[in-house]
Amino acid sequence: MEETKSGIEIYVLEEISNKEIEVRNNIFYVKVKANRSAGYFWEVNFERSNNVIVYDGGKPIENKRKEIIPIVGAAVEEYHVFRVVGNGKVTVVFKYGRPWGNDIEPIERISFKVVVKNHKN
Numbered sequence: 001m002e003e004t005k006s007g008i009e010i011y012v013l014e015e016i017s018n019k020e021i022e023v024r025n026n027i028f029y030v031k032v033k034a035n036r037s038a039g040y041f042w043e044v045n046f047e048r049s050n051n052v053i054v055y056d057g058g059k060p061i062e063n064k065r066k067e068i069i070p071i072v073g074a075a076v077e078e079y080h081v082f083r084v085v086g087n088g089k090v091t092v093v094f095k096y097g098r099p100w101g102n103d104i105e106p107i108e109r110i111s112f113k114v115v116v117k118n119h120k121n
Contacts (some may be wrong), residue, residue, distance in 0.1 A: 020114075029079040034077075045093045058079075094108075
C-alpha cells in the first residue's frame with residue numbers, strides 16, 4: 001500500500017489478492033492494469049447494500065507525457081475509487097474480461113476483503 005500526500009491509500013490489486021485490508025481513510029484507490037484498447041475491462045462487484053463502501057468508478061492513469069489514450073493493444077494502469085461510508089467488512093471481487101458475452105468466463109478474478117473499524121462521518 002502506498003499513500004498520497006493527502007492521505008489517500010492506494011492498493012495494487014495483485015498485492016491484495018485474497019487478503020484483508022483495513023482502510024483508515026474516507027477514500028481509497030485500487031490500482032490495476034487493463035487493456036481497454038483491446039476491449040478488456042475490470043468489472044467490480046460487492047454487496048451494494050453493505051453500508052461500508054461505495055464504488056465511484058475506474059479512471060485511467062495519465063502517463064508521464066500526460067496521455068490517457070495508449071497505443072492500441074498496450075496495457076494502461078487505472079485507479080478504481082472507493083469511498084468509505086460506514087464500519088464493517090465487505091468482500092470486493094474484480095473480474096477481468098470483455099463485457100460482451102454473458103456466458104464467457106472472465107480471464108482473471110481477484111477478490112479481497114475491506115475492513116473499516118473507525119469510520120467517522
